[in-house]
Amino acid sequence: xxxxxxxxxxxxxxxxxxxxxxxxxxxxxxxxxxxxxxxxxxxxxxxxxxxxxxxxxxxxxxxxxxxxxxxxxxxxxxxxxxxxxxxxxxxxxxxxxxxxxxxxxxxxxxxxxxxxxxxxxxxxxxxxxxxxxxxxxxxxxxxxxxxxxxxxxxxxxxxxxxxxxxxxxxxxxxxxxxxxxxxxxxxxxxxxxxxxxxxxxxxxxxxxxxxxxxxxxxxxxxxxxxxxxxxxxxxxxxxxxxxxxxxxxxxxxxxxxxxxxxxxxxxxxxxxxxxxxxxxxxxxxxxxxxxxxxxxxxxxxxxxxxxxxxxxxxxxxxxxxxxxxxxxxxxxxxxxxxxxxxxxxxxxxxxxxxxxxxxxxxxxxxxxxxxxxxxxxxxxxxxxxxxxxxxxxxxxxxxxxxxxxxxxxxxxxxxxxxxxxxxxxx
Ligand SMILES: [Fe+2]
Ligand SMILES: [Fe+2]
Ligand SMILES: [Fe+2]
Numbered sequence: 001x002x003x004x005x006x007x008x009x010x011x012x013x014x015x016x017x018x019x020x021x022x023x024x025x026x027x028x029x030x031x032x033x034x035x036x037x038x039x040x041x042x043x044x045x046x047x048x049x050x051x052x053x054x055x056x057x058x059x060x061x062x063x064x065x066x067x068x069x070x071x072x073x074x075x076x077x078x079x080x081x082x083x084x085x086x087x088x089x090x091x092x093x094x095x096x097x098x099x100x101x102x103x104x105x106x107x108x109x110x111x112x113x114x115x116x117x118x119x120x121x122x123x124x125x126x127x128x129x130x131x132x133x134x135x136x137x138x139x140x141x142x143x144x145x146x147x148x149x150x151x152x153x154x155x156x157x158x159x160x161x162x163x164x165x166x167x168x169x170x171x172x173x174x175x176x177x178x179x180x181x182x183x184x185x186x187x188x189x190x191x192x193x194x195x196x197x198x199x200x201x202x203x204x205x206x207x208x209x210x211x212x213x214x215x216x217x218x219x220x221x222x223x224x225x226x227x228x229x230x231x232x233x234x235x236x237x238x239x240x241x242x243x244x245x246x247x248x249x250x251x252x253x254x255x256x257x258x259x260x261x262x263x264x265x266x267x268x269x270x271x272x273x274x275x276x277x278x279x280x281x282x283x284x285x286x287x288x289x290x291x292x293x294x295x296x297x298x299x300x301x302x303x304x305x306x307x308x309x310x311x312x313x314x315x316x317x318x319x320x321x322x323x324x325x326x327x328x329x330x331x332x333x334x335x336x337x338x339x340x341x342x343x344x345x346x347x348x349x350x351x352x353x354x355x356x357x358x359x360x361x362x363x364x365x366x367x368x369x370x371x372x373x374x375x376x377x378x379x380x381x382x383x384x385x386x387x388x389x390x391x392x393x394x395x396x397x398x399x400x401x402x403x404x405x406x407x408x409x410x411x412x413x414x415x416x417x418x419x420x421x422x423x424x425x426x
Contacts, residue, residue, distance in 0.1 A: 006216050006311040010058070010207045015197055016305045017223070018061040023275035023301065028073055031142055034191050036060030037200050038138035039131075041187055045177040052131065054207050057200070059107035059135050066090030066108075068230040070277035077143050079161070081112050088112055089424040093417055094229065098222040100209070107131040111139065114169045133171045137162070137178065140170075142191075151192045155182050213260050216311075217267075224267035227274055229414060231281035233360050234273070236410035240358050242266035243406030245350035247399055251391045252342060261315040262343060268312075269319035269347055272301030284362050299323045300332040318343030322351045327382035345385040352378065353392060354403055368396055 018032035039060035043053035067073050067087035076087070092109035095101045110132035113120045121128055144158045145151065159182050166175040181187055190199050211219065224238045242263050249262040273281065276298055280291050287295060299320065306316030321344035324330035326337040330348075356374055357365040366374070372393060378384040392399055 005210045008211045014058050014061045020274045032061050034142040035138045042134050058104045068278040085425040094225045111135040115171050117167050137170050137174050151188045220264040220267035227270050230278045235414040236407040239410035240354040240403045240407040241350045243402045248346045264315040265319035269322050272298030322347040325383040349388045
């Protein structure tokens, strides 16, 4: 394998994202993996190709990724899907920016379209992929599942509820496939099993792909949008951190390859925010103690989500350690200076610098004198790396320009995303 190629297990990556978005609330359970499992099994029942079944798995695992608030997520757990438009379009708009996921994005865009006795093959002049109807059916079965009674006692009731909408909501052939599956007890026991993800992983043909480092950067940028676009307050944050971190790593003598890794680290450093409801990210008042603890835990989630990926081990740990401080007073590990690699120190400085200087909708960014004073006080307290902060001071104007233009570009992306979103859901 060429040095600039990374072997990536797409199953593991997608499953990790599914897990983190379902951390938003215990009420949500493991909805995304359940839908992925059911959609995959329906694909088997319908004898679809391996590629199509794999797409069903990915789309099932990510289908509600555009539902940013806890309230949206809870609403979507109601069987009657009355306000489904926005999250489907939001998810698909973001996913389509990564070319290998463009067909998955189409499945997600239409995953709440009703069949309407055939009219649902199209929506607004666009053809609706059959996979969207399969995800819809899998999703509606999943929301009916309850932990309050043995799953096998629920199967008949669920099949009856779904059959009542055969034709008007669901494709008749897919309802038949579900009814055929009803007798296979293992499917229902699998869905409720603690080991469901492991079982699915053994079932799905592995889709291991070799990505170039550039493609990995693109994938990370997609994840960055998923994280940042959750709230208008964070919409450009990781893009700004990336620009600053790349510049700091260049000034520190990092090679081109290492600068790519630092870019990936920056895009993923707030990955754990996928688990934070947008209600908390959007809050302008002071956070309550509980909200602060939830917010703080995002760094831990970033670390644990990225930890299993060998090909991300360097970039992942740099990103996930951005709240560690040299004096051991950071979190979540309380590491000290001899345990913190230069990449992690760069991430910490880039994150603080960006957070201080960026404009937020409710406040202007800090000017250079105040920013420098805060950074110096953090160096004096033994929190940030002295040499890196010196580099910031020496190249302050350029560093700030680089951050500002990266964030201006990101806000253009975000505004375009919002415009298309509103056009679609009008
Ligand atoms: Fe949905
Ligand atoms: Fe769903
Ligand atoms: Fe951050």
